[in-house]
Amino acid sequence: MIEHSWWWPVALVNDPMEQPQALQLLGERLVLWQASSGQRSLLTDRCPHRGARLSMGQVRGDALQCPYHGWRFGSNGQCVAIPAQPGFTPPVSSSACRHHLMEAHGLIWAALAEPAHPVPDLAALPARRLIYGPFDVATSAPRAVENFLDTAHFAFVHEGWLGDAEHPEVPGYEVGHTQDGAWVDYRYEVLSPYSALLTKQGEDPAMAQDSYVIWACPQSPGSCRLWFAQYTTDTETADDVLRDFQLAIFAQDQPILESQEPKTLPLSGGEAMSAADRLSAAYRRYLKACGIGFGVS
Ligand code: FES
Ligand SMILES: [Fe+2]
Numbered sequence: 001m002i003e004h005s006w007w008w009p010v011a012l013v014n015d016p017m018e019q020p021q022a023l024q025l026l027g028e029r030l031v032l033w034q035a036s037s038g039q040r041s042l043l044t045d046r047c048p049h050r051g052a053r054l055s056m057g058q059v060r061g062d063a064l065q066c067p068y069h070g071w072r073f074g075s076n077g078q079c080v081a082i083p084a085q086p087g088f089t090p091p092v093s094s095s096a097c098r099h100h101l102m103e104a105h106g107l108i109w110a111a112l113a114e115p116a117h118p119v120p121d122l123a124a125l126p127a128r129r130l131i132y133g134p135f136d137v138a139t140s141a142p143r144a145v146e147n148f149l150d151t152a153h154f155a156f157v158h159e160g161w162l163g164d165a166e167h168p169e170v171p172g173y174e175v176g177h178t179q180d181g182a183w184v185d186y187r188y189e190v191l192s193p194y195s196a197l198l199t200k201q202g203e204d205p206a207m208a209q210d211s212y213v214i215w216a217c218p219q220s221p222g223s224c225r226l227w228f229a230q231y232t233t234d235t236e237t238a239d240d241v242l243r244d245f246q247l248a249i250f251a252q253d254q255p256i257l258e259s260q261e262p263k264t265l266p267l268s269g270g271e272a273m274s275a276a277d278r279l280s281a282a283y284r285r286y287l288k289a290c291g292i293g294f295g296v297s
Contacts, residue, residue, distance in 0.1 A: 001026065002291045004113035006192060007100075009215045009227060010042070011108040012131065020064060022055035024219040025110055026294055030099065031055040032108070035062040041075035042110050044097035048079070054096065064096075106131050107215060107227065120191035125211045125231035130239060132246050133227035134217075138258045140295030141194040141216035141224040142265035146283055147257055148196050148214040149188050152276045157252050170276040190283060193292045194218055208234035221295050222263035264297035 003026050010023050010032065017034035022045055024030070029045040031054045043064070045055050052068035059065070063072035063080055071090075072081040077098030079090035100111040104119045106129060137144055147153070152170050154163030189197045194216040201209045210232045217225040228246055267284050287296060 001112075001294065003193075003218065003294045005111065005116040007102065007104075007109040007111050007115055007117065007119045008194070008217050009107040010110045010217055010225075012134075012227070013103050013106050013108055015108075018059075020055045020057060020059065022053070023110075024223075026112060026218055027220050028112060029053070029055075030110070031064070032101075033059055033064050035059065035075050037062050037075075039075045040101060040108070041077070042099040042101045043073065043077050044099070046096075047071060048094055048096055105129075105213075105215075105229065117192065120195060120197075122197075122213070122231070126209055126233045128232050128235060130230045130232075130242055131227055132230070132243055132250075133225075135226040135228075135250060135254070136219075137224055137226055137254060138222065139224065139260060139263045140222055140265055141218040142283075142287060142292070142295050143257060143260055143263065144216050144224055144226055145190075145194055145196050145214060146265060146280050147253055148198070149190075149279045149283055150277075151279075153256070157256055158249060161249060161252070188279060190286055193287055193290050194224075194295075208232055210234070218295050224295070262297055264295055267296045 008025055010025055011021060015021070017040070020031050020033035022029065023032055030042055031045040032040065032042050034040045036059070043054060045053050047054055047066045047068060049066065049071050050068055052066055054064055054066055054073070056067040057065045060072060063074055065072050070083040071079055073096045074080050077096040078092070079094035082088055082090055100115055102109050105122060109119055155165050155168035156163070159165050187198055187200065191197055191213070195214060197211060197213050199209065199211045210230065213229040215227045215229065219225055228250070230242060230246065265284065267288050273281055
């Protein structure tokens with residue numbers, strides 16, 4: 001599966017890690033846990049012994065202990081102890097399946113095969129960063145990203161917040177390509193198949209520059225976990241004021257997103273397009289060009 005060679009966000013770096021966390025990525029059940037040494041590890045959430053869920057087990061020192069017969073696994077997935085057979089050295093075939101893990105942008109990222117694409121570079125963004133989420137949404141990751149790129153809904157879904165019902169028109173805009181095959185218009189940039197960046201810069205350069213990123217974790221073809229990151233030059237407004245605004249906006253989006261049928265994003269027609277949807281059309285072409293097959297139809 002081509003999606004296995006991309007990094008996907010799965011948790012916040014600051015999430016509590018005392019207990020193993022059950023996660024879902026690209027339809028796979030995973031367990032994220034932290035050894036007492038501080039090392040984090042991501043394993044398939046299935047014990048190689050009898051298939052019990054390792055996320056129901058417990059961390060014992062530098063090992064994760066299965067809840068069923070107590071087999072213990074190290075951070076690299078290797079089985080280090082079988083309590084029913086003391087003194088026995090477990091063979092490699094008793095290992096749990098281990099996955100790639102890294103940290104970037106305040107998030108923990110996972111890849112299910114050898115990663116072939118770097119995590120997007122955000123070095124040019126303002127230093128103040130706030131991360132909102134996770135939001136678990138009953139729609140596909142690309143539906144959520146397409147909504148982030150869509151301005152024609154502002155006057156209806158965010159009336160009085162981001163849009164004005166008296167002015168629903170979307171001004172003409174250009175859609176172009178960047179060197180790495182993604183595309184950008186004057187405000188939006190797709191960073192990877194399931195992430196995008198919006199930069200708002202007021203006409204007055206003295207005004208704050210606000211950049212927003214949507215990070216979507218594709219959990220299943222019809223569900224995703226989202227985080228929104230805000231990077232801003234605004235050093236005055238309190239964190240909770242910025243947070244409350246973004247939470248209110250997403251509370252308006254979520255019921256609409258979850259109402260869309262099908263939950264997968266149609267890449268082969270079947271949905272009507274208007275000229276105001278050129279960004280959506282370009283996003284769909286980009287997903288096709290990447291060979292994305294998960295969460296699309
Ligand atoms: S199923 Fe995990 S130790 Fe038996
Ligand atoms: Fe919205």
